Amino acid sequence: MITLVRRRATLCALGTLTAALAALAGCAGETSGEVGRPAHPPASAAAPSPPAPPTLAPGPSGLTPVFENGPRSRGRTVALTFDADMTADQGPRAAAGERFDNPALVATLRRLKVPATFFMTGRWAEEYPAQARAIGRDPLFEVANHSYSHHAFTGRCYGLPTVPAARMRADMERAFAAFRAAGVERRVPYFRFPGGCYDQRALRALAPGGVTAVQWDVVSGDAFATDPAAVARQVLDGVRPGSVVVMHCTRSAAPTTERALRTIVPELRERGFRFVRVSEQIGAAGSVGVRG
Structure with missing residues (x-):
């Protein structure tokens, strides 16, 4: 009888201790049945977003x-840029077999490990979505961005059709929309005017x-050209430290x-040059090369 009483007292004491521990853990937060381990662990911190591509401050009077x-004095860097030109009305020519893409050029850049910036028209991205x-x-x-239509933003520009001023921004935004539709991920807020x-x-x-125009x-x-x-x-002959080179990645127009x-x-x-994307040069430039 005495043994039974002692056993009951021991069990009671253990129950009281367990309850006390549970209550103590409850003060620190919800538990999952194991002291000190949260029932719902906090979500791990989200990976930091990559920094936004640099842009230049607006020019005089708020112009782009x-x-x-x-910069000419911050290392021997050079940016190769490639215009992926295709005008809005060249679909029939593409359908007839004319090639406005250049996969071999892209493959050579990859093989040589050359960073580059592609200025792409929205129409090109629509024609070649997998490549874009x-x-x-x-x-x-x-x-x-190289516009959607590759129509000129001024008059008398190499014979290109002209975009009315009221539609210029819409033409640019349509190109960005075409990039998103094609699944282009590394979009940067830079714009190159057709024909410059x-x-x-x-x-x-x-x-x-909010774009920076890039010449x-x-x-x-x-x-x-016919002679490489x-x-x-x-x-x-033309490259200097900080140079931006304009080239093309269209087989029919730049073979x-x-x-x-x-x-x-x-x-x-x-010669000691390092190839960079335009975004790196803009980030280093500050106000160098800005005109309004």
């Missing part, structure tokens, strides 16, 4: 800023879009560019 080259998506997901590259033609009216029209200081001369050695020579790259890239590396 214009970037032409990176692959370029836009490759960490070597970034995709910038712009004026204050065009800069004013695009200002609410160049080295013309490759690859458009409709001449293209390479023109680039090599020699890929072959020229095979000379340009190793030669510039031999």
Whole structure:
């Protein structure tokens, strides 16, 4: 009888101790039955978002800023840029077999491990969505806006049709929408005017879009060129620290560019140049190369 009483007393004491421990743990938060372990662990901290691509401050009177080259004195960097041109009315030509893409050029950039910025028209992204998506997901590259239609934003621009001022921003936004629809991930808020033609009216029209307009200081001369050695020579003669080179990645309009790259890239590396995307140059530039 005494043994039974002692056993009951021991069990009672253990129950009291267990209850006390549970109550104590409850003060620290909900438990899952194991002291000190939360029933619903806090969600792990989300991975930090990548930093937004740098842009330049608006130009005078709030106009879209214009970037032409990176700093000349902050290392020997050079940005190769490639315009993926296709105008809104060239669909029939593509359907008939004309090629506005250049997979071999993209493959050469990858093989040589060359970062680059592609200025893509929305119409090009619609015609070649798989290629646009692959370029836009490759960490070597970034995709910038070259308008939707590749129509000029000024009059008298190499014979291109003209976008009315009231539709300029809509044309740019339509290109960004085409990139999203194609699954392009590495989109950057940079805009290149078709033909490089712009004026204050065009800069004013695009200002609410928050983009930086990107020009160049080295013309490759690859458009409709037939001699890759001449293209390479023109680039090599023109490049300086901080240069932005304009080239094309359309087979029908720039058939020699890929072959020229095979000379340009190793030669510039031999001279001590480092290839970068435009975003890196803009980030380093501050106010260098800005015009309003």
